[in-house]
Amino acid sequence: MLEINNLIKNYGKKEAVKKISLSVKPGEIYGFLGHNGAGKTTTIKVCTGLLKPSSGSVRICGYDIVSEPLEAKKNFGYVPENPxxxxxxxxxxxxxxxxGIYMKDKRYSAVKRIDELLKELQMTDEADKLIGAYSHGMRRKITICAALIHNPSVIFLDEPTTGLDASSAKAAKDLFRKHADEGSAILFTTHVLEIAERLCDRIGIIYQGELIAEGTFEELKERSEYPGTTLEDIFLNLTNKNRAEG
Structure with missing residues (x-):
């Protein structure tokens, strides 16, 4: 569904993303973890066509995001960190x-889908209020609704639970799992490592633009120098080790 091959993104002399290669399969939630400034959002912006890669490629459902942007964009939904x-x-x-953009020939289905998403994310009572009056959490939830409205095959989620209360965060996570179980491929970033540990099928850890580890939680735990640790322990161990070696 999502294939990233040898992706490089430079800002002048700064190499923000360094030859990242990864894939996300249908039905999978892939946790993309790293410190602030590690390159997560830059990678997602390249994947969604907001930035052009310096080299390498991104394919969404077989379509290249640079050479076939319209076809690629039909197949994904995106929740940005700051919508x-x-x-x-x-x-x-x-x-x-x-x-109307994604489902112009399916208006009845679109209305039904809107009502379903609003209900699932506890936004039915707020749906007819101006967005300008929304709280941060409400803006986040309406953005998630917009990203999922066309049942995309690939979903990019950049810190999607930021600003959500416990009940809304649980509803959002359940919705993401539901979409994955129905066949979507999801690339998911979060700083809340407990969420990644419980929700993600596979995890990639990025440090200073490089993908330094990848696997299921159990695989990462087995490779860790400290068996039996949490994802937080593994993440800190790997990133601190790379910092020391750098």
Missing amino acids: YLFDKLTGRELLDMVS
């Missing part, structure tokens, strides 16, 4: 607009 929304629209009007 920019239309404050003068209501939440429902925003979802109507997005569904």
Whole structure:
């Protein structure tokens, strides 16, 4: 579903992403973990066509994001870390607009889908209020609804639970798992390592633009110098080791 091959992204002389290669299969949630500035968001922005790669390639459902951007973009949904929304629209009007882009020939299905997502993310009572009056958590939830409205094959989630209360975060995580179980491939970033440990099928750890470890939680635990540790322990062990070697 998602294939990243030898991806490099430079900002002038700074190499922000260094030959990253990874793939996310249908039905899989892939946790993409790293410190602030490690290259996670840059990688996702290249994958979604917001940035051009310096070299390497990204393919979404077989379509190259650079040479076939329209076909690639039809197949993914994206929740950015800092979403920019239309404050003068209501939440429902925003979802109507997005569904009109992705589901213009399926208006009845789109209306039904909007209602389902609003209910699942506990936003039904807020749907007809202006987005400009939304809290941070409500803006996050309406962004998740917009990203998932067309049941995309590939989903990019950049810190999607930031700002959500416990109940809303649980609803969002359940929704992500549901989409994966129905065949979506999900690339997921979070600083809350307990979420990654419980939710993700495989995990990649990025440090200063390089993918330094990859595998299931159990595989990473087996490779760790400290058996029986949590994902947090493994993450800190690996990144500190690379810092010391660097």
